[in-house]
Amino acid sequence: MTVPDVEATADAFGALADPVRVEILAALWEAEGSAVQYSSLLEAVGVQDSGRFNYHLSKLTDHHFVAKTDDGYRLRPAGLLVVNAVYSGSYVEAPVREGLDVGGACPSCDGPLVGEYDEGMFRVLCGDCGDQVFMLSFPPRGVETRVDDDDALLQAVSVHARAHTRRANRGLCPFCGGAMTGSLDLDADTALPVSMLVRRDCDNCGVANRSSIGYAVLEHPAVAGFLAEQGLPVDAPPWRFDWCLSNDTVTVASRDSPRVTVDATVEGAETALRVTVDERGRVAGTERLPAEDL
Numbered sequence: 001m002t003v004p005d006v007e008a009t010a011d012a013f014g015a016l017a018d019p020v021r022v023e024i025l026a027a028l029w030e031a032e033g034s035a036v037q038y039s040s041l042l043e044a045v046g047v048q049d050s051g052r053f054n055y056h057l058s059k060l061t062d063h064h065f066v067a068k069t070d071d072g073y074r075l076r077p078a079g080l081l082v083v084n085a086v087y088s089g090s091y092v093e094a095p096v097r098e099g100l101d102v103g104g105a106c107p108s109c110d111g112p113l114v115g116e117y118d119e120g121m122f123r124v125l126c127g128d129c130g131d132q133v134f135m136l137s138f139p140p141r142g143v144e145t146r147v148d149d150d151d152a153l154l155q156a157v158s159v160h161a162r163a164h165t166r167r168a169n170r171g172l173c174p175f176c177g178g179a180m181t182g183s184l185d186l187d188a189d190t191a192l193p194v195s196m197l198v199r200r201d202c203d204n205c206g207v208a209n210r211s212s213i214g215y216a217v218l219e220h221p222a223v224a225g226f227l228a229e230q231g232l233p234v235d236a237p238p239w240r241f242d243w244c245l246s247n248d249t250v251t252v253a254s255r256d257s258p259r260v261t262v263d264a265t266v267e268g269a270e271t272a273l274r275v276t277v278d279e280r281g282r283v284a285g286t287e288r289l290p291a292e293d294l
C-alpha cells in the first residue's frame with residue numbers, strides 16, 4: 001500500500017480554503033475542457049479586485065489544481081477531482097432515506113429486504129431480522145436528484161454497483177485507479193451473512209472490495225449472457241438473485257488451491273449455469289446444467 005504524502009496533501013487542501021478558489025474551479029469546469037482566458041475567468045468569478053483574484057488563482061496553479069497555458073487556464077486532474085466531489089454533494093449534508101422497497105428476500109429468514117441510505121452509504125437489510133446483505137457508497141447528489149422516484153434511485157444504485165464490481169473484477173480500483181489483487185476467502189469473518197467471499201484488495205490505497213461468490217461472477221460475460229437469455233435486464237440489482245446473497249449454491253471444489261463453483265439460477269428457467277471460480281476470484285469456466293439436476 002502506498003504511504004500518503006500527508007504534508008503535500010495538507011498543503012494542497014489548504015490551497016482550497018477560500019470560496020473564490022472553489023468558484024474559479026467551477027468556472028473552469030463550465031468551460032468543458034477549453035482553456036479560459038484570464039479576463040473571462042475574472043469576469044466569470046466576479047471579483048473586482050484583480051490583485052486579490054491573482055492571489056487566489058496563484059494558490060490553485062501552485063498546488064496543481066489549475067494549469068496556466070499559452071491559451072489560458074484549464075483544470076488539471078486534481079482540480080477535476082475537487083469539482084467532481086463538489087457536484088456529487090460530498091461536502092454538504094447527505095440526505096437520508098429509509099424503508100425503500102428493493103424486492104428480494106432475506107437469505108437467513110426469508111423476510112422482505114429494504115434499502116436505506118445514510119452517511120453516503122446505500123445498504124440493503126432484512127426488514128425482519130436486520131441482517132445486512134449489501135453495502136456500497138453512492139454519491140449524495142445521486143440520491144437527491146431522484147428523491148421522488150424510488151425506482152430510478154434503485155436502478156441508479158444497481159448500475160453503480162455493477163460497474164463498481166466490473167472494474168474491481170478487471171483489477172482496477174474504483175476509488176483510486178490502482179491495481180487490485182483478487183483472492184478467494186473460504187472462511188471470511190464479515191458483517192455479511194456469507195462466509196465464502198471474493199476479495200479484491202487495492203495495492204495502492206488498500207481498499208478491500210468484498211463480495212459474495214455469486215455477486216463477484218455476476219458481471220462475467222458468460223453469466224451476464226445467460227441472464228439476458230432468461231429475459232432479465234442487464235442492470236438487474238444483485239440483491240434480486242438469491243445466489244448472490246447466500247452461499248447456498250456454492251460448493252467447495254478444492255481447499256488447497258481454493259476453487260469453488262456457484263450455480264446461477266433463474267426462477268422458472270429450465271437451465272442453470274454452474275460457474276467455477278479460481279483462487280484469484282476469477283471465473284475459470286462455466287457449464288450449463290438442467291435446473292432439475294441441481
Ligand SMILES: [Zn+2]
Nearest residue numbers: 106109126129
Ligand atoms: Zn432476515
Ligand SMILES: [Zn+2]
Nearest residue numbers: 173176202205
Ligand atoms: Zn485503490
